[in-house]
Amino acid sequence: MRYVVCYLMESSSGPVLLDPGWPTDVSWDALAHGIGTAGWAVTDVHGVLISHAHSDHHGLAARVREASGAWVGMHREDAKLLATYRDGSEAEKRNGDFLRLCGVPAEEQTALLVDPAWHARIGELTPDRFVEDGAVGLVPGRDLHARWTPGHTPGHLCFVDREAGVLFTGDHLLPRITSHVGTYDAGGPDVLGEYLHSLDALVTWVGELDPEVLPAHEYRFRGVRTRVSALGRHHEQRAAEIRARLLEIGGGTVWEIAAGIPWSRTWEQTLGGRRRMALAETLAHLRELAARGLVATDGSPPPIWSARPSTPD
Numbered sequence: 636m637r638y639v640v641c642y643l644m645e646s647s648s649g650p651v652l653l654d655p656g657w658p659t660d661v662s663w664d665a666l667a668h669g670i671g672t673a674g675w676a677v678t679d680v681h682g683v684l685i686s687h688a689h690s691d692h693h694g695l696a697a698r699v700r701e702a703s704g705a706w707v708g709m710h711r712e713d714a715k716l717l718a719t720y721r722d723g724s725e726a727e728k729r730n731g732d733f734l735r736l737c738g739v740p741a742e743e744q745t746a747l748l749v750d751p752a753w754h755a756r757i758g759e760l761t762p763d764r765f766v767e768d769g770a771v772g773l774v775p776g777r778d779l780h781a782r783w784t785p786g787h788t789p790g791h792l793c794f795v796d797r798e799a800g801v802l803f804t805g806d807h808l809l810p811r812i813t814s815h816v817g818t819y820d821a822g823g824p825d826v827l828g829e830y831l832h833s834l835d836a837l838v839t840w841v842g843e844l845d846p847e848v849l850p851a852h853e854y855r856f857r858g859v860r861t862r863v864s865a866l867g868r869h870h871e872q873r874a875a876e877i878r879a880r881l882l883e884i885g886g887g888t889v890w891e892i893a894a895g896i897p898w899s900r901t902w903e904q905t906l907g908g909r910r911r912m913a914l915a916e917t918l919a920h921l922r923e924l925a926a927r928g929l930v931a932t933d934g935s936p937p938p939i940w941s942a943r944p945s946t947p948d
């Protein structure tokens with residue numbers, strides 16, 4: 636992502652920051668400059684809300700806390716996610732298991748390894764408070780409500796300020812690009828199913844409000860319902876491409892499926908972290924399709940996936 640949009644909310648106890656951004660000096664300077672332009676200093680920040688535990692969002696939280704004494708709040712599930720990163724060698728082992736689960740050929744695995752030191756660094760943050768689904772009173776004097784929207788991460792949060800008519804969507808709902816929704820574990824929940832459910836729940840939650848959407852990337856927009864419908868169609872399209880690929884090759888590993896479906900770049904150009912994310916998205920789609928009875932796996936190591944008839948008896 637070229638940039639992250641950070642939001643500063645005025646409150647009776649000092650400004651509350653949503654998603655402070657990447658853990659780099661360049662980001663820090665930009666953040667301090669932005670807060671200054673709004674008439675405050677980093678040292679004034681009263682609280683830091685985290686939409687989700689990805690380093691482009693939570694990365695500077697500890698540094699802001701250190702400078703200002705602010706509290707840091709995030710959802711419990713994302714605090715757990717950070718704890719799993721903290722032991723870099725554990726993150727490295729899980730990634731190795733994931734690559735084998737996807738059937739990545741041995742000679743291709745080196746290019747897809749994670750950096751344990753980076754994982755350990757981004758996992759350092761521990762929050763001061765957990766923000767639960769439905770939480771209120773996070774920004775003194777403001778009618779801000781939190782909504783738990785798992786999918787992009789297990790503890791992703793959106794926030795609505797009904798009085799101001801704005802909805803902060805983090806990476807859950809973006810105007811043009813689709814959020815990364817991936818599965819990196821052998822077991823675990825159907826994260827794509829959870830994501831799609833969270834999108835529908837968001838539409839219900841905002842109801843008649845038609846808020847202005849303030850996402851963490853790209854630009855502000857209106858039309859939650861229209862955008863959610865478009866994302867639903869996008870994921871149906873991806874599901875159809877995966878089923879078509881399975882029918883074409885008569886079954887295959889996540890690696891073989893991912894290499895043969897369209898991506899924003901060609902598969903040869905989809906390298907390193909991007910390729911790892913592509914595999915995780917493919918696996919998330921397979922899990923969602925399996926939950927609907929449209930694909931099945933033979934359980935062998937690595938699992939071979941195949942399409943099932945779309946109208947099972």
Ligand SMILES: [Zn+2]
Pocket residue numbers: 636689691692806851852
């Ligand atoms: Zn992001």
